[in-house]
Amino acid sequence: MKKFLTLLFLLSVSLYSFAQNNNTSQNTTAPLQNVLQLKEAEHDFSKIPQGKPVYYDFEIVNTGKEPLKLNDVHASCGCTTPEWSTEPIAPGATAKIKVGYNAAAEGYFEKFITITYNTNQTEQLKIKGTVWKAPQGSAPANAPVEFLKKQNL
Numbered sequence: 001m002k003k004f005l006t007l008l009f010l011l012s013v014s015l016y017s018f019a020q021n022n023n024t025s026q027n028t029t030a031p032l033q034n035v036l037q038l039k040e041a042e043h044d045f046s047k048i049p050q051g052k053p054v055y056y057d058f059e060i061v062n063t064g065k066e067p068l069k070l071n072d073v074h075a076s077c078g079c080t081t082p083e084w085s086t087e088p089i090a091p092g093a094t095a096k097i098k099v100g101y102n103a104a105a106e107g108y109f110e111k112f113i114t115i116t117y118n119t120n121q122t123e124q125l126k127i128k129g130t131v132w133k134a135p136q137g138s139a140p141a142n143a144p145v146e147f148l149k150k151q152n153l
Helices: 002-027 143-151
Strands: 036-038 042-049 054-062 070-075 080-083 094-101 107-117 121-132
Touching: 036 121, 042 054, 054 121, 070 080, 070 094, 080 107, 094 107, 094 121
Parallel strands: 042 121
Antiparallel strands: 036 054, 054 094, 070 107, 080 094, 107 121
């Protein structure tokens, strides 16, 4: 009797284990494919004058088979402003995200823009550059030009 109960116990454990393995393999879904392709994920403005806003258009492509919806595009700070269309992007179509940077502060900058699409997927863009301070006041007089004007009289 003891052998029979042991055999029955092992058989039930085996069946339970087999059922669990089959159940989990059926519930496993393939990871979501990334359908948003960035033509470039980073832009370097290089050197820009202080007080002059700059803009750059990032191009994105929908490589999926369904329309792509940009849910949100937000920047890491208020000095960076993204603009985008809320219309779905058709399969194979391209769209632009216009990113503006207010060059108010002097020095090096590096800002990140996060794109949230299809409800829960994300991609990140980056802009960078160096803001140089423009000199105060008007430009100094150009002495060689004044000299030439006097020579021609």
